[in-house]
Structures are given as structure tokens and as C-alpha cells.
Amino acid sequence: MEAVNRDLAATLPEAGPMRLPCTPSDDEDVPDQYHAALPDGRRHDGVTDPVAADIAADIADAAQETVQAVLWQVWPVCPEHRGGVHAEARSDGGQAVWWCRAGEGHELCEVGGLSQTLGWARRAPRRKERRRAG
Template sequence: MSHFSHRRGVAGEPHPVDLAARPDLAAALDAVNRDLAATLPEAGPMRLMCTPPDDEDVPDQFPAVLPDGRRHGGVTYPAGPGIAEAAQETVQAVLWQGWPVCLEHRTGVHADIGANERAVWWCRAREGHELCEVGELAQTLPGRQRRALRRKERRREG
């Protein structure tokens, strides 16, 4: 049994990850879904699946799945920026859209590990720079968009 999953499914049969048993993955998925809601709300919140391989020596794959069930690939090690990488891969392959984007350089960014082992979005343009921590993309939006997003969140909560 892989040390990443608590319930081994049939080889190749994807099953939902038990997020209650994996609060680390639940937090990472929540951060990614905050970023999606802020910058690509039409995609909807993602779910996390586990696809066990046919070979017991091969690690499980963890794809991020769109609400309609579409997904692409997955990561073998979901810790750190792994969930963000899986979500990014699904958005790019299924929706044919670069996500997320550095508004300063107008180029796609990549999930990486920043200071203090945090998952961050990293822009590789020019010298490269950390855009923000995964889950904080709303803070990078221009003022008008950021305010509209906060109003929308308040209406949903209230």
C-alpha cells in the first residue's frame, strides 16, 4: 500500500482522497480552490482523486479533478506544491488555458517551494520572482478586481 493513500482502490480505478484523514492535502486543495475562485471562477472548485497504479512499486497518482469530472495527469508526491501542480496541469490540458498568470509579466507562473517550505507561485520571467503563496492569488489582482471579489465573498457568506 502506498503511504500516500489510506484506502487502496482497484488498480487504475480512481477514488476520492479521504481529505478528513489527510488534513495536509485538504489544506493544499483549499488553497488551490481559493486561487481558482479568485482568478478562474468559471472552472469551479476542484476535487482530489487517487489513481492506484497496476504495479505496487509505482506510487499512486493524485490528479486534481474539475467539477464535471475532467482531469489530466496527476502528481506522485502531493505535498508542498504538488496539489497546485496537479490543478495547473488539469487547467492547462483540459481547459486549454495558462493558469495562473503573472499580471506584471503576462506569463504563466509555476508552483514551487518558497521560503519556509511554503508552496508558492513563481514567475520565471527575467530574473524570476515569487508571485505569492499558493492560496493568495487574490492579493495579486488589481484593486478593482480584488474589491469585486471581496464583495462577492461577503454576499455569499451573508
């Protein structure tokens, strides 16, 4: 969740840091439900297995679903293709990545790395705004 919150802070700071609360299961055959929740508790989807090999991608995916369903916002967005990207686990078992499926598809960055990857995209409008302000 820490990596997802770095990406939220860099690209959608008004959302605030998400939490990963647990809703315990009453049935021993059903795993506990973990949810990516906004600071006020609103959430959309659950992450069912917190020890899965691709848990980082599952958490990022659940956070993305919450942002889209609750805030009605596409997040995050590929600056090249202007479309939403998706969290995916790397085939080598490494860090989860944000993947753009446009065209041939490409890796945008590791989950948690949007501030470095998109830093130029967030600064450019500010420069334009300053020029307009005079």
C-alpha cells in the same frame, strides 16, 4: 488542494473547485496516482506521492496542468509580465509559491494567496466597465 481552490475561485471561478481523486495502483511497487480534477472529473496529470515534502507545489502544478490542458487557459498569470507563473516549493520547506520566471524572476505570492495579490487587477476592469455603462 484547498489553497489551489482559493486561487481558482479568485481568478478563474468558472472552473469550479478541483478535487484530488485517487486511482489505486495494482502494483505494490508503484504508488497510487492522485489527480487534480475539475468538478466534472476531467483531469490531465497525476501527483504520485501525497506525502512528499513539496506536495503543495506538486498539487498546484497538477492543477495548473489540468487547467491548461483541459480548459486551454494559461493560469495563473503574472499581472506585471502578462505571462503564466509556475508553482514551486520554497527552498526553506515552507509554503509553495507561484513564481514568475520573467526577467530575473520573482515570487508572485504563496499558493492560495492570489485573491489578495491580484485583487486590484480583478477590480480595475469592473470600474472601467461601470464608467462605460454610464
